[in-house]
Amino acid sequence: MLNGRVSVICDYIKEVKAGRKAANPAVMRAIASLVSSLPLAQQHTQAFDHKSRQQLVDALMITSLATLTKGILIHDDISAKSGVIHSQSITNKKMKNLEMMTTFSRTLPL
Helix, strand or coil, X not given: CXXXXXXXXXXXXXXXXXXXXXXXXXXXXXXXXXXXHCCCCCCCHHHHHHHHHHHHHHHHHHHHHHHHHHHHHHHHHHHHHHHXXXXXXXXXXXXXXXXXXXXXXXXXXX
16 A cells, blocks of 8 residues: 555656656645655664564564474374374284284193
């Protein structure tokens, strides 16, 4: 929304500079007033750099935490699935051992 309005102002100024449009003094005064009310970036460069770096660090930290959280959830999911598989394989081994023992006990002479 703001970007669209700024681009309209820029387009108007470009057309006036190129001579395709006549300059309206009231519009030009309004644009000058708007531009003069904006803070100069050169005066606040250090504060702006500090704030932008802090926001970058915050964004990277949030991204790292999200990645860690996702990894932990995947690890828990895989652990739960492998626990089920492991318990099934242990149950299968116990059943095989039990079958072997009953087969062995049947073959023993009394």
